[in-house]
């Protein structure tokens with residue numbers, strides 16, 4: 001493959017002439033070491049010297065990159081003295097035509113840019129809240145509809161979601177619960193032993209795990225695991241227009257896609273809380289046995305005496321509320337996905353971050369509202 | 379002077395997807411400068427063949443060489459250089475959904491790292507003009523385009539690197555007859571100007587008759603016939619009789 005090149009000669013009539021040879025194509029011009037800009041400058045200099053004629057008859061191949069390079073070094077017009085094959089002339093005609101097209105109008109930047117960004121942010125938050133309320137309303141309508149037409153209950157979808165976000169989450173919640181229980185028990189027992197308060201390990205572990213850690217831990221895991229999956233699923237269905245296809249078949253996307261997810265998480269999260277709490281207590285119990293010599297039998301016997309059972313109910317209620325919130329937030333963001341990959345990733349991130357934040361927020365509300373319930377006074 | 383190898387050389391290719399043999403002992407050689415239409419029934423494995431030619435799928439058996447070189451091996455640089463010599467138009471367009479039309483077309487040019495921003499802008503505008511799109515379309519996102527516009531942007535992107543070989547999967551599906559004819563003229567002109575080799579999958583006999591120098595018929599899991607349109611018409615096979623109704 002011969003490279004692009006040029007040489008200065010004199011034509012038959014003795015005029016200075018630039019003879020272009022070789023391949024003026026992208027691949028030949030983009031060889032390492034030269035940049036398009038360098039080529040262009042050299043050519044422009046040559047062309048400026050005096051009235052040269054350009055002989056392009058010997059060019060082996062010319063594509064639009066080569067042509068554009070020449071065009072720009074000629075100052076965006078054909079030079080007065082030019083010899084060129086007709087099929088190459090077509091390319092320049094096309095370049096000229098492209099330049100005649102009016103450029104796209106980019107809206108000018110406003111001097112109030114900062115204010116506009118701020119306003120857009122506020123409006124977007126308001127719009128999000130409105131959409132969220134609309135989603136809640138739609139779900140309420142769906143529930144009313146189900147009361148009147150129980151046959152429309154999406155039972156299969158609910159069951160599938162329970163399996164996916166419940167059964168499938170059991171190993172990971174078990175592992176995390178067990179490890180947290182062990183870690184917490186070890187750390188606390190080191191401290192408690194210094195005060196000779198060994199037996200309070202039961203109170204400490206029981207209360208903190210059952211009431212606080214179990215529900216929050218599970219909620220974080222569910223948000224990361226099932227919440228993100230729900231957003232991504234709904235999002236991809238928006239990208240591939242599957243939701244539109246469902247709508248044209250008269251299938252309500254909120255009834256068939258959102259409701260099952262919400263119901264499933266509301267049912268499954270308390271169960272996972274129970275499961276993870278049990279394993280965390282087990283881990284704590286084993287660690288206490290090894291570290292402090294507090295037997296498993298003693299632990300089990302003491303636990304119900306020092307931790308009122310209402311704490312378990314609080315934990316389970318928290319689990320249900322957290323599950324509900326996570327599913328609603330995940331579906332809300334999933335339905336907001338615009339048909340492009342960037343929006344998909346942004347909304348999935350937003351869903352998980354918002355879900356975890358809201359979970360912690362609700363947890364704080366619970367703590368304040370129930371501050372007089374279930375805390376034994378010594 | 380040595381004889382140039384065929385641009386596309388497929389020999390004894392067999393493909394199995396799952397449990398089904400899609401191709402068996404398929405052979406096809408395409409010489410430089412040919413405009414070849416690949417025709418075949420729906421589901422006969424045309425897209426699969428195209429995906430193998432660009433290295434997205436590896437054949438179960440047999441070899442594919444482009445420009446006389448194997449698709450794989452020889453290091454990243456060689457593989458990338460080879461891939462920059464052909465352009466592909468996917469059946470569904472496959473535009474980058476997060477990028478605007480402008481950035482979609484500019485993407486392969488930027489990857490080369492040898493053009494400045496103004497050159498890239500000029501080149502993109504030129505490509506847009508080639509496929510009969512207006513400059514203001516450059517700011518749209520793929521989701522805001524019509525089906526036919528997606529096809530044209532995808533073609534512009536495939537043309538961005540000035541390929542020597544163009545592989546088009548149903549380029550005229552979704553275009554109105556006028557645009558479809560314009561599309562065909564564009565490809566023919568590019569072929570004349572650049573000595574482009576083109577392989578296109580099409581179901582449109584009008585496109586095929588107007589554009590192509592050769593026709594390859596994919597049926598019964600291999601290339602049943604390969605030749606000029608008139609040669610292929612002579613071939614006696616139920617698929618060919620149905621596809622090319624006898625001239626009146």
Ligand SMILES: Nc1ncnc2c1ncn2[C@@H]1O[C@H](COP(=O)(O)OP(=O)(O)OP(=O)(O)O)[C@@H](O)[C@H]1O
Nearest residue numbers: 395396400418419420421422423424425426427469
């Ligand atoms: N990933 C895959 N796994 C299994 N089978 C596949 C896969 N992709 C395609 N197939 C099968 O291979 C066959 C050929 O598919 P291909 O997409 O190549 O058809 P085509 O000739 O392009 O059809 P059309 O004209 O409709 O686009 C089809 O029967 C399809 O079901």
Ligand SMILES: [Mg+2]
Nearest residue numbers: 424425469547
């Ligand atoms: Mg196909």
